[in-house]
Amino acid sequence: MLFNSINFAIFLSIVFxxxxxxxxxxxxxxxxxxxxxxxxxxxxxxWRFMFLLLFSTLLDYFAGLxxxxxxxxxxxxxxxxxxxxxxLGFLGVFKYYNFFxxxxxESVSYLGWKTSPLLLNVILPVGISFYTFHGLSYVIDIxxxxxxxxxxxVDYAVFVSFFPLLVAGPIERATHLLPQIKKxxxxxxxxxxxxxxxxxxxxxxxxxxxxxxxxxxNQIFNNSADMNGSxxxxxxxxxxxxxxxxxxxxSDIALGTARLFGIELxxxxxFPYFSRDIAEFWRxxxxxxxxxxxxxxxxxxxxxxxxxWMRIRNTFIIFIVSGFWHGANWTFIVWGSLNALxxxxxxxxxxxxxxxxxxxxxxxxxxxxxxAQIAMTFSLTVFAWIFFRAENMEHALHYLSGIFSPSLFxxxxxxxxxxxxxxxxxxxIFLLVEWQGRENQYALEGMKNIIFKPIxxxxxxxxLLCMYFYGNFGKTVEFIYFQx
Numbered sequence: 001m002l003f004n005s006i007n008f009a010i011f012l013s014i015v016f017x018x019x020x021x022x023x024x025x026x027x028x029x030x031x032x033x034x035x036x037x038x039x040x041x042x043x044x045x046x047w048r049f050m051f052l053l054l055f056s057t058l059l060d061y062f063a064g065l066x067x068x069x070x071x072x073x074x075x076x077x078x079x080x081x082x083x084x085x086x087x088l089g090f091l092g093v094f095k096y097y098n099f100f101x102x103x104x105x106e107s108v109s110y111l112g113w114k115t116s117p118l119l120l121n122v123i124l125p126v127g128i129s130f131y132t133f134h135g136l137s138y139v140i141d142i143x144x145x146x147x148x149x150x151x152x153x154v155d156y157a158v159f160v161s162f163f164p165l166l167v168a169g170p171i172e173r174a175t176h177l178l179p180q181i182k183k184x185x186x187x188x189x190x191x192x193x194x195x196x197x198x199x200x201x202x203x204x205x206x207x208x209x210x211x212x213x214x215x216x217x218n219q220i221f222n223n224s225a226d227m228n229g230s231x232x233x234x235x236x237x238x239x240x241x242x243x244x245x246x247x248x249x250x251s252d253i254a255l256g257t258a259r260l261f262g263i264e265l266x267x268x269x270x271f272p273y274f275s276r277d278i279a280e281f282w283r284x285x286x287x288x289x290x291x292x293x294x295x296x297x298x299x300x301x302x303x304x305x306x307x308x309w310m311r312i313r314n315t316f317i318i319f320i321v322s323g324f325w326h327g328a329n330w331t332f333i334v335w336g337s338l339n340a341l342x343x344x345x346x347x348x349x350x351x352x353x354x355x356x357x358x359x360x361x362x363x364x365x366x367x368x369x370x371x372a373q374i375a376m377t378f379s380l381t382v383f384a385w386i387f388f389r390a391e392n393m394e395h396a397l398h399y400l401s402g403i404f405s406p407s408l409f410x411x412x413x414x415x416x417x418x419x420x421x422x423x424x425x426x427x428x429i430f431l432l433v434e435w436q437g438r439e440n441q442y443a444l445e446g447m448k449n450i451i452f453k454p455i456x457x458x459x460x461x462x463x464l465l466c467m468y469f470y471g472n473f474g475k476t477v478e479f480i481y482f483q484x
Contacts, residue, residue, distance in 0.1 A: 001041055002478065018033055027185070046125070064149035068149040069149075137174065169251070180264065192259065193448070195256040201444045204249075204466070205248060206479070211472035220234065224402060236383075242480075297317070332388065
């Protein structure tokens, strides 16, 4: 059930009505409804994996209780490692087994040994990386005595499986979400209206920007051998806006949907393409994952305490692991390594905390220096996205060799080039709206401050008309991060 589908609109309307009109002021009933709705939502993808989600939830629920109630440190460690090993084991089997098996076979083939690895023909359970990380952070926090184990199973199960964030995040923390689940919630019109605004902008990002960009990005990447260098650059740019519109659009819809039920999720994007260096980019891109790796991997490894060598080593580890988290392909590992290399100068020079506030705060235009910094950071990001999008390393290298060739200085040419001009206009308008709203939580948040209601509603109508006339409804395109 896709967020940008009629089925989801009907599902959300029904759950919203029951939640506020039939279960209002009854916290237990509201949470039971959220749990049932979340499992129904997940079952719409593949009902068989519902049992994997339930097993993972039961495992971490009971492991958390056992860890907290353990009478000895040995017993505590036993339950902790049982949860960690099983969770990572499931993730490893479903997501990484074939990658390791094929990589091993390829490696030993260089020694003259021929092997035929046993590969698993299994479907990757949607959202497994996200709900596994929910459970891992919960168990780790209990083990480290940061939180107490949750005794109410329904409340804990809602934390793991809450349907807006279930299949593609953001990656929530028990310290942030569980207290909201346990706290009585009353309907607030202003919060619901704000949620609808964010949903509207998320849908615009997905339908108008991401799905249209996907059509041209796929055409260029899938036929890259026949494209000239300038067209390949365009393909990389199309994918750059596709992945941002797709993933940040999903996050906007998720946060807006949760707000309809009186729940605030963690912010996942903060206008990353306006960043002035790679360190700032990673504070603004997929924030929940970046902070997860910082708290549960970077800091336990020693963080920045051991000098430059320690900081560099740990930075490379988290970026490589982050790349591998995205998928079982060497392209993702190279993508992560490239970002580690890009951030290296700021680590060595200790300038990685220079840009903590949004660019040109309180101003209409950035300075020339800021514009140059944004352009450089954006260019490095686009370069790295080529590896993220490529089918394999050979494809990525051929794509780059095509860019850095004399044909780079020829005019771009691909099918439907004329139709793409409308998309260029949409991207420019999109960037202007994002720039105007960059100091808010999301681009349209400032509209609630427009006192004259006709202007506000006219803006909403224009966005809807833009979605109707320029949205890509020809083929339903799944959100990119469902595969992770």
